Amino acid sequence: MEDRALSAAVRNYPSLSPTQILNVALLREAAKGKSSLWFPYLKQLPRRYDTLASFGQFETQALQVDDAIWTAERAVGRAELEWRSAIAIMGELELKPHFRSFKAWLWASATISSRTLHVPWDDAGCLCPVGDFFNYSAPGEEQFESEVLRSASSLCRSWDATEESDAEDISANLLRLTDGGYEEEVGAYCFYANRNYRKEEQVLLSYGTYTNLELLEHYGFLLDENPNDKAFIALVPDIYSSCSWPKDSLYIQQSGKPSFAMLCAMRLWATPMNQRKSFGHLAYSGSQLSTANETSVMQWIAKNCHLILENLSTTIEEDFSLLQTIDKMHDYHAPMELELGQSTIRGQVHAFLETNGLLNGGVGALHWSGRTRGSVDRWKLAVQWRLKYKQILLHCISYCNGRIRQFTSQDDSTNRSIRPQFEPFG
Numbered sequence: 254m255e256d257r258a259l260s261a262a263v264r265n266y267p268s269l270s271p272t273q274i275l276n277v278a279l280l281r282e283a284a285k286g287k288s289s290l291w292f293p294y295l296k297q298l299p300r301r302y303d304t305l306a307s308f309g310q311f312e313t314q315a316l317q318v319d320d321a322i323w324t325a326e327r328a329v330g331r332a333e334l335e336w337r338s339a340i341a342i343m344g345e346l347e348l349k350p351h352f353r354s355f356k357a358w359l360w361a362s363a364t365i366s367s368r369t370l371h372v373p374w375d376d377a378g379c380l381c382p383v384g385d386f387f388n389y390s391a392p393g394e395e396q397f398e399s400e401v402l403r404s405a406s407s408l409c410r411s412w413d414a415t416e417e418s419d420a421e422d423i424s425a426n427l428l429r430l431t432d433g434g435y436e437e438e439v440g441a442y443c444f445y446a447n448r449n450y451r452k453e454e455q456v457l458l459s460y461g462t463y464t465n466l467e468l469l470e471h472y473g474f475l476l477d478e479n480p481n482d483k484a485f486i487a488l489v490p491d492i493y494s495s496c497s498w499p500k501d502s503l504y505i506q507q508s509g510k511p512s513f514a515m516l517c518a519m520r521l522w523a524t525p526m527n528q529r530k531s532f533g534h535l536a537y538s539g540s541q542l543s544t545a546n547e548t549s550v551m552q553w554i555a556k557n558c559h560l561i562l563e564n565l566s567t568t569i570e571e572d573f574s575l576l577q578t579i580d581k582m583h584d585y586h587a588p589m590e591l592e593l594g595q596s597t598i599r600g601q602v603h604a605f606l607e608t609n610g611l612l613n614g615g616v617g618a619l620h621w622s623g624r625t626r627g628s629v630d631r632w633k634l635a636v637q638w639r640l641k642y643k644q645i646l647l648h649c650i651s652y653c654n655g656r657i658r659q660f661t662s663q664d665d666s667t668n669r670s671i672r673p674q675f676e677p678f679g
Contacts, residue, residue, distance in 0.1 A: 256281070258346060266342045271377035273339050275369075276361045279380070280343065283361075284352045294382045302363035303473035303631050306332040311608040312628065315601075315635035317565050318642055320485055321466055328470055332362055367472045370442055372435045381442050384433070389472065390457030391479050433458065465638055475638055482507040484645040486557055492522045495529065496536075509648025511554060513539055519550045548660050555653035558646040565639070569647065571597050572640040578602060579633045605632060 254260045259281060263274055282289045289295060301307075305328040313325040336358040343353045351357060368385040369378030433444035450456055465475040465482045476482075483504040493500060495518070502514035511519070521529055521536040523546050532542055541547050562568075567575070575598050582602075609625055 262342050262345050269339060269342065271375050272365060273335050275365055275377040276358065277339055277342055279361045279364060280348060280352045280357055281346055284348050298364055301627055302360065302367060303634055304363045304366060305470040306362060307359050308631055309628065311605065312631040312635050315632055317639045321638065324466060324470060332359060363473065370433070384442050384444065387456060387458035390459050391476060391481055392459050392462050465641055469634060469638060475634065480507060482641065482645065484642050486561060492518055495522045505645055505649045507645055509645060509652040511649065519553070520546055523549050544660050548657055551653040551656045555650045558649050562643060562646055565643065567597055569640060569643050572636055572643070574598055575601060575636055576633065579629060579636065582629060
């Protein structure tokens, strides 16, 4: 806001959000080129990002899962809406058409989404040169599970003031050790290592607990091994209405094990209506209610995971093969005599080439422009994400079947106090 022209223009558009204002400020500085005070910083920023807002229709549909497609479409729609409402102020600031374009807006928006750091005085956060160099390291699984268990215990009992205060102190210390923050007493953004680093070793920073879809939406990448990844499956409405757990707590963990809240909710749902009040406290504490109840829950989850995998347009094996093909396509320095193999893969490659206007030259004569390389990268990310989603469901089926086998080997004659609400299926 020390830029007088920008400050004056912003006053004329009070409906702009802090993020839109920072977007405009960033584009204005980029348009100044070498005359910008920030030029040494701006010139090292990425020229392109692969956040969900940059996904085209082909890459969005390649995600396959409805929730992920909806998330990508929402990101694109929100970015376009924010850009349209900022066109007037960019015109008033006389930005050149290139810097007023939607493509430029997406670049600025992704820069802010993926690189800004939280500050207490502005919701948009701040760009912090050098501070935004840190790559992401997911918080450990143990820390994440402890947060879930603390949430679960809050639903079952009330803490006294002393216990609550202690818990807040522990939470604050965990955050301090795994993240950074602006510290007013020193007037600086401070980072803290949560372990010892050796010379030449990359320093990683935890931004928080993100699923792969959230990392893709806000940062434009995903992790091969993300202990905080989740897979959501559609549950019947009665499951949501029979419990007080929020919907976003009902998911399958990366390991394939249903979340604590999902198991609690499903155990309660599988209990006859007239017994739910009596056994509700046991369900919310995470206790197994009976072998029959638990078996029915595991069967229901396994069956629905299997149905989801069957209804998706490609299999896990086909996605692995497609990723290998995409890697060959991306290796544009080498001759591309591609063996496309399965008809499913041939169809998807053909659709990609058609979408990008590359059919006439043939696969062997492809010349990658920057735009085409970006599309290939986003396509690969979409396939990687859906593959990891399917793998979580496959792990879940294995977990549930393992639990069922364990139950059938036990004598449950004394543990049938609750009959399942639905008939077990094969």
